Amino acid sequence: MSNMVREHGEIIDRDTRALISKRYRTVTKVINRDFWNSTSETLHSLYVGSYGRNTAINTSDIDILIELPNSLFDHYNNLSGNTQSKLLQSVRNAILNTYPRSDVRADGQVVKIHFSDSMYFEIVPAFKRQDGSYMYPDSNMGGHWNSTNPKAEQDAMAKKNRESNGLLYDTCRHIRYIRDTFFSSYHLSGIVVDSFVYAAIGNWQWLNNGETSSYPSGTYEEVLLRYYECHDICSGYDIVAPGSNDIVSTSSSYECLKKVLYTMVQ
Known part of the structure; x- marks a missing residue:
């Protein structure tokens, strides 16, 4: 293969995209059920990272930002200790109920899901601000909040x-x-x-x-x-x-x- 850029090269195939979509909807429904009392497969979530920017290839991880109710930010932010880690663990436990056989772990800023077919999902729980940006947890160095504006x-x-x-x-x-x-x-x-x-x-x-x-x-x-x-x-x-x-x-x-x-x- 040429080392120069090719037009329409390295595009993720249709079957893989269909599987990504299926898993995206499942994860979204899980979070909505546990945190929003909703069964929606699409609300409060969006693709972010390389997949969200349309620059991913078949080997890329799939990043999903999951918006949580802002009332939970106050709840976790007022807890003692590493509140960011506690939030990630809550999201991890919700996902484990649906994917008990998958490798699901909280890791720094995300909850990672490693599927048996080697596909990786990284779930970013976040709280939306009025300007459209999001606050998300970082459990490293004792825990703090970071900001991002993926849209x-x-x-x-x-x-x-x-x-x-x-x-x-x-x-x-x-x-x-x-x-x-x-x-x-x-x-x-x-x-x-x-x-x-x-x-x-x-x-x-x-x-x-x-x-x-x-x-x-x-x-x-x-x-x-x-x-x-x-x-x-x-x-x-x-x-x-x-x-x-x-x-x-x-x-x-x-x-x-x-x-x-x-x-x-x-």
């Missing part, structure tokens, strides 16, 4: 993808493919991939039918590499997430990103 990120990514005729999503997916195929022992987070490509893509886009590029093959991949080098990402340069403008640390991802980009231009 703003998804909207910004979708807009840039339309402007690039699909090149943004294709590039993000291809970087994940190279990461998982050649550098799986290294860490490269999905939000670093998407934030980097969003910033580096500039005005590049897939050509429309019948159009011919004046640039040699591989020029676009070289542009991505030059952006990486010119912005000193390996020297601790942090980037911002699309739409939300949250700071995205590259400290644990820059080495793998560099290897992937060099592979793309070889």
Whole structure:
């Protein structure tokens, strides 16, 4: 397979998407039943992470943000000890009632479900703010609350993808493919991939039918590499997430990103 970006490459197949949807609805119903007294399979939840930003591939984890009633925030926030851990454990116990044979564990900021077919779900319980952002628990370092705005990120990514005729999503997916195929022992987070490509893509886009590029093959991949080098990402340069403008640390991802980009231009 070519190391250069392919149009409509690395797209998750239909059967896998159907299975993801089925499990998404089941998990959503479980949380709604226990925390909202509802049987809805769709309310109070949304895909986030790579899948929510439409940049996931077959090997990607599936991230789901589950909105909880705001009254529960006051309840857990007023408890003693690591209240964030207690909230994650409550969500874990609810999921275990439906998936007793799966590996379900609370881990830092999420509840992870490892299915027997090697598909991973990561559930993020969160509380919605008036501005559309969410507060979610982080049980590390004694426990605290973090903020995220996934809808703003998804909207910004979708807009840039339309402007690039699909090149943004294709590039993000291809970087994940190279990461998982050649550098799986290294860490490269999905939000670093998407934030980097969003910033580096500039005005590049897939050509429309019948159009011919004046640039040699591989020029676009070289542009991505030059952006990486010119912005000193390996020297601790942090980037911002699309739409939300949250700071995205590259400290644990820059080495793998560099290897992937060099592979793309070889």
